[in-house]
Amino acid sequence: MKLKYVIVNQEYAEVPIMFPEFLTHSQVATWYHRNVVSGGFCYFDGDEYVCYGESISLDVKSRWEEDSKILTKYFINQEN
16 A cells, blocks of 8 residues: 655644555645645555655645655664
8 A cells, every 4th residue: 555644843843654555635724724844655665764756735745855855864763
């Protein structure tokens, strides 16, 4: 299954939200009522997440390398 993600801007940091492909980016963004700064698709590759693509429903693109680092730090390397 493909994973989708959005990164929302909270007061203290940009926070990633991952979800399954049957949901739309706009549905998830509506639930969180946050400012979405990027979004697209992602997959896990060994020891890191890789982000790519875009969200058509939100009209935002993946910031590939930056988003990959955020997802990896948040979901894998939480102590860093």
